[in-house]
Amino acid sequence: xxxxxxxxxxxxxxxxxxxxxxxxxxxxxxxxxxxxxxxxxxxxxxxxxxxxxxxxxxxxxxxxxxxxxxxxxxxxxxxxxxxxxxxxxxxxxxxxxxxxxxxxxxxxxxxxxxxxxxxxxxxxxxxxxxxxxxxxxxxxxxxxxxxxxxxxxxxxxxxxxxxxxxxxxxxxxxxxxxxxxxxxxxxxxxxxxxxxxxxxxxxxxxxxxxxxxxxxxxxxxxxxxxxxxxxxxxxxxxxxxxxxxxxxxxxxxxxxxxxxxxxxxx
Amino acid sequence: xxxxxxxxxxxxxxxxxxxxxxxxxxxxxxxxxxxxxxxxxxxxxxxxxxxxxxxxxxxxxxxxxxxxxxxxxxxxxxxxxxxxxxxxxxxxxxxxxxxxxxxxxxxxxxxxxxxxxxxxxxxxxxxxxxxxxxxxxxxxxxxxxxxxxxxxxx
Numbered sequence: 500x501x502x503x504x505x506x507x508x509x510x511x512x513x514x515x516x517x518x519x520x521x522x523x524x525x526x527x528x529x530x531x532x533x534x535x536x537x538x539x540x541x542x543x544x545x546x547x548x549x550x551x552x553x554x555x556x557x558x559x560x561x562x563x564x565x566x567x568x569x570x571x572x573x574x575x576x577x578x579x580x581x582x583x584x585x586x587x588x589x590x591x592x593x594x595x596x597x598x599x600x601x602x603x604x605x606x607x608x609x610x611x612x613x614x615x616x617x618x619x620x621x622x623x624x625x626x627x628x629x630x631x632x633x634x635x636x637x638x639x640x641x642x643x644x645x646x647x648x649x650x651x652x653x654x655x656x657x658x659x660x661x662x663x664x665x666x667x668x669x670x671x672x673x674x675x676x677x678x679x680x681x682x683x684x685x686x687x688x689x690x691x692x693x694x695x696x697x698x699x700x701x702x703x704x705x706x707x708x709x710x711x712x713x714x715x716x717x718x719x720x721x722x723x724x725x726x727x728x729x730x731x732x733x734x735x736x737x738x739x740x741x742x743x744x745x746x747x748x749x750x751x752x753x754x755x756x757x758x759x760x761x762x763x764x765x
Numbered sequence: 766x767x768x769x770x771x772x773x774x775x776x777x778x779x780x781x782x783x784x785x786x787x788x789x790x791x792x793x794x795x796x797x798x799x800x801x802x803x804x805x806x807x808x809x810x811x812x813x814x815x816x817x818x819x820x821x822x823x824x825x826x827x828x829x830x831x832x833x834x835x836x837x838x839x840x841x842x843x844x845x846x847x848x849x850x851x852x853x854x855x856x857x858x859x860x861x862x863x864x865x866x867x868x869x870x871x872x873x874x875x876x877x878x879x880x881x882x883x884x885x886x887x888x889x890x891x892x893x894x895x896x897x898x899x900x901x902x903x904x905x906x907x908x909x910x911x912x913x914x915x916x917x918x919x
């Protein structure tokens with residue numbers, strides 16, 4: 500059916516890499532224009548093009564896999580390693596923000612009052628909303644695992660139910676974090692405390708939104724019967740990404756929210 | 766460390782300047798240490814003094830060292846403080862040097878009146894050599910703005 504006698508997938512011609520490049524250029528040049536001229540229109544156009552591209556590119560991937568049968572074991576092997584390496588690159592991305600946080604908090608400068616949290620900064624009580632957020636993400640880890648096991652056991656109704664719960668928990672986390680951001684007595688401009696806090700938790704929140712979206716797409720695909728009990732790598736990739744997001748949160752909670760809120764000074 | 770001095774200070778009618786600091790009895794005081802802390806007082810002092818005496822120490826490491834030092838339940842020995850002040854001189858951070866003196870004053874806790882003047886007396890040669898003013902000489906022992914709380918600005 501493929502016309503070749505090897506198990507690999509030589510993809511058809513596609514316009515999406517080109518549109519992705521156009522979108523990326525629009526996004527980056529748009530940011531420059533936005534910062535210089537306070538006009539972010541080009542930036543939004545670029546972002547919109549990128550989002551459309553992602554939708555169409557990945558729709559093509561699921562068509563090639565689910566409907567055209569092109570995802571052989573060899574191809575799935577490649578996809579697995581691709582996802583693993585991508586998540587690894589994201590780990591390194593967050594590592595840099597944790598480095599920045601510890602650099603600043605282990606040796607607070609004079610300008611902060613030589614203490615952490617800095618003088619005048621009211622840190623969040625880690626055992627209020629942040630602890631709830633921790634519980635929400637841990638619970639979502641349980642529900643996504645439940646969904647996976649249900650899928651493996653061909654219990655497709657329960658898979659949908661557990662996946663829906665996972666997505667709802669992800670949305671709940673996002674709502675809680677937005678609420679916290681709104682309530683925060685300090686902003687990103689409040690010394691290096693604000694910078695490290697909002698950049699680290701902000702990128703994490705973005706990853707939660709991405710992960711929730713990925714899981715939601717899996718839910719839709721599942722209702723269209725794309726997944727079988729033994730071939731559902733898209734779902735596994737989403738679950739891996741979701742666990743990664745959860746682990747990053749645990750590190751954020753322990754280091755920035757908990758350890759970083761205890762006043763220590765010289 | 767100075768916990769022996771503190772014990773002696775609690776005896777009234779002893780003038781601070783006539784103290785004879787001896788360290789022998791320090792180890793006999795009961796402390797709630799974890800099993801890991803098997804360092805003697807002298808080793809502790811030497812370790813911190815050596816840390817601050819490193820010729821290539823940088824500002825980050827000095828601040829980290831002071832933070833760690835202040836995390837312990839003790840008033841650091843004058844030689845450690847002097848080593849820290851000299852480290853501040855090497856990295857050209859005058860503000861940090863003044864802050865170090867202020868932090869040591871804070872570490873005296875509720876025995877500040879007894880310990881701090883003695884401490885200043887002990888580090889006075891280093892202060893004079895490096896030209897460091899104490900927080901009191903700079904007026905930093907009084908509030909700069911007459912606000913009790915950072916949120917009191919209306």
